[in-house]
Amino acid sequence: MKTPIDLHADVAEVLVTEAAIQAKVLELGRQISDDYRGRDLTLVSVLKGSLPFMADLMRAIDVPVRIDLMEVSSYGGATTESSGLVRILKDLSASIAGEDVLLVEDIIDTGLTLNYLLRYLRGKNPASLRICTLLDKPARRLVEIPVDYTGFTIEDRFVVGYGLDYGELYRNLRFVGVLRPEVYSTGS
Amino acid sequence: MSEAETGAAPIDHPPAVPVAAASQPDAQPGPAFAHASEAELSRILDFYDVRWDYEPHIFPILWNTDGDVLESFAPDFYLPDLDLYVEMTTLRQKLVRKKNRKLRRLRELYPDVRIKLFYARDFRALMLKYGRLALADELTGTSGQVTPERPYAELLAGPFGVTVAGPAGIEGPVLVEAGPPIAAVVSAAGPALPDRRSTRSHRRRRRSRLTQPAIQSEAN
Numbered sequence A: 001m002k003t004p005i006d007l008h009a010d011v012a013e014v015l016v017t018e019a020a021i022q023a024k025v026l027e028l029g030r031q032i033s034d035d036y037r038g039r040d041l042t043l044v045s046v047l048k049g050s051l052p053f054m055a056d057l058m059r060a061i062d063v064p065v066r067i068d069l070m071e072v073s074s075y076g077g078a079t080t081e082s083s084g085l086v087r088i089l090k091d092l093s094a095s096i097a098g099e100d101v102l103l104v105e106d107i108i109d110t111g112l113t114l115n116y117l118l119r120y121l122r123g124k125n126p127a128s129l130r131i132c133t134l135l136d137k138p139a140r141r142l143v144e145i146p147v148d149y150t151g152f153t154i155e156d157r158f159v160v161g162y163g164l165d166y167g168e169l170y171r172n173l174r175f176v177g178v179l180r181p182e183v184y185s186t187g188s
Numbered sequence B: 001m002s003e004a005e006t007g008a009a010p011i012d013h014p015p016a017v018p019v020a021a022a023s024q025p026d027a028q029p030g031p032a033f034a035h036a037s038e039a040e041l042s043r044i045l046d047f048y049d050v051r052w053d054y055e056p057h058i059f060p061i062l063w064n065t066d067g068d069v070l071e072s073f074a075p076d077f078y079l080p081d082l083d084l085y086v087e088m089t090t091l092r093q094k095l096v097r098k099k100n101r102k103l104r105r106l107r108e109l110y111p112d113v114r115i116k117l118f119y120a121r122d123f124r125a126l127m128l129k130y131g132r133l134a135l136a137d138e139l140t141g142t143s144g145q146v147t148p149e150r151p152y153a154e155l156l157a158g159p160f161g162v163t164v165a166g167p168a169g170i171e172g173p174v175l176v177e178a179g180p181p182i183a184a185v186v187s188a189a190g191p192a193l194p195d196r197r198s199t200r201s202h203r204r205r206r207r208s209r210l211t212q213p214a215i216q217s218e219a220n
Helices: A018-035 A051-060 A112-122 A181-185 B036-047 B093-109 B120-129 B133-139 B152-160 B182-188 B196-207
Strands: A011-016 A041-047 A065-072 A088-090 A100-108 A128-136 A149-153 A176-179 B057-063 B069-073 B077-079 B084-088 B115-118 B163-165 B175-177
Touching: A018 A051, A018 A128, A018 A149, A041 A051, A041 A112, A051 A065, A051 A100, A065 A112, A100 A112, A112 A128, A176 A181, B036 B077, B036 B084, B036 B120, B057 B093, B069 B093, B093 B115, B115 B120, B120 B133
Parallel strands: A041 A065, A041 A100, A100 A128, A128 A149, B084 B115
Antiparallel strands: A011 A176, A065 A088, B057 B069, B077 B084, B163 B175
């Protein structure tokens, strides 16, 4: 019989509390609202990790917003071996040409995915393209990308929760926590 | 050892020496990586459509009083679109210390060169992120599939007529005796540089002659 996973017990430390996240989301929402006042804004979120942040952030913004979702394949995922190249698994559902676009990310570490997405989105000729991330892990950065809105700059640890997963689990935690090393060391 | 310590006159350090043609994802065939972790990183870069060259440049980092290159550093990757060098270090701790020293020296001499050092823990984190932790565990701490050390002299021997001499049984930098001074070689920019294929085949030819660790200075 499969041992049930205790999501909370697998977390060694809470890095960003739920209260801190919500306060930061409100702060970012106010800032973004001020910056985009009088303009139409399109929020583009990248599935799946950004989903909770996107859901909270869009409600913290008080200027008119459209939302759209994208999903790209991840290295090491099921699609890697077939093509060897990143693929757009879900594209934008509407044109962003001439639109002010804010790309909403859960975390930026190497910057490889974001770098690819930015190039892709720039090719769709938005009026402006900015980046908002809840978490920034600069120690891992390979591609330097200027980030316009950052929630928390975190240390170099493997984090889960609030959308971030390990093996597709832990996304529903309401905080951002550090996963116990034994969880991934044992491959559970 | 710095120039001040050697008493040498200040040297106008030459730019890095290009040693190989670009290796693009669609190039045929791919480069012979020194370590499986490098091959893995190349696949990741390919996946995210980031162009890379494998060991395209050698940076001299130590000269003797005659201006001859004693030691060099050849970062594993150059990402031209990002103007960034990446050096992978998943080797044993002793080699990591050597590499750290070389990296410090490189940064002193070439402050405009942007280089990112990937330690074993960085590689492990990357693999964890991509669900390939088993691969990181398998590779970390190994000294590579080919050879961990690629002597500068070996890379230059063909195109620049460099010969290698060094006392047997002594580990560390060796004296590199170049035909023309290395600065002249660089500034002239005239000598035909080997393409990747000729460089690799050259390495294969030379390896059998450079199997004694005593006469090898690590290139990275």
